[in-house]
């Protein structure tokens with residue numbers, strides 16, 4: 001029964017540039033969902049708030065700095081995968097310092113909201129696209 005699956009909270013970010021494009025990050029070979037394009041982010045460490053976790057993940061994955069006041073909640077994903085149920089708040093961030101680079105070797109792409117469907121994404125992300133199209 002899906003109700004028995006563990007709930008996994010992953011926090012994610014639609015980073016937006018001055019041209020209203022969104023940053024996608026490719027999941028590396030060897031990981032679950034490899035090759036799919038996702039929003040930067042990750043799991044919460046023990047004791048972290050979603051905002052603190054997201055600021056840390058953006059630093060680790062992209063080498064950029066931001067702060068909680070620059071993270072605006074947009075929507076969330078709720079999706080059952082084999083073995084766990086993903087609950088993923090999606091924040092929008094337009095203000096950050098630094099130039100995003102794939103600090104973990106991952107490929108990055110700046111993509112217009114209307115072109116998000118051209119990039120294969122994890123199934124949980126599918127319903128998020130319409131929210132970004134509306135926003136941008």
Ligand SMILES: Nc1nc2c([nH]c(=O)n2[C@H]2C[C@H](O)[C@@H](COP(=O)(O)OP(=O)(O)OP(=O)(O)O)O2)c(=O)[nH]1
Pocket residue numbers: 010011012031032033037038039040041042043086088122123124125
């Ligand atoms: N960061 C992120 N994760 C997503 C998205 N969509 C989606 O289904 N996920 C899933 C994939 C993973 O199961 C989980 C993210 O966990 P993660 O990136 O911290 O962990 P991971 O699978 O890379 O594994 P690891 O860090 O434990 O090695 O959330 C998304 O847009 N962004």
